Amino acid sequence: MEVKAVAKTVRLSARKARLVLDEVRGKDVEQATALLRYTPNKGAAIIGKVLKSAVANATNNHNLNADKLFIKACYADEGVTMKRFRPRAKGSAAPILKRTSHITVVVAERV
Helix, strand or coil: EEEEEEEEEEEEHHHHHHHHHHHCCCHHHHHHHHHHHHCCCHHHHHHHHHHHHHHHHHHHCCCHHHHEEEEEEEEEEEEEEEEHHHHCCCCEEEEEEEEEEEEEEEECCCC
């Protein structure tokens, strides 16, 4: 059985989130949590929260054993992009794209 947790419209670009997600994909939950705790990226803290939520969903809603869980899949999709403008020379403007992402973590029980 697969259980997932999703964090939507996280103020982090999907590209930066994928760097951290690639490190924890396929690992046991305990090992991934330790890795995320000591990774100095902004994305690591956010992904740690999503992982914790997925484990809580698995144990509370589906009665799975937390010790046997591993990360079956994890991915970051692009969310909405907030568009802002910065004034430039001669009355023109330059766009600033503040990107967001939707982070999904899927956990399953090892057989």
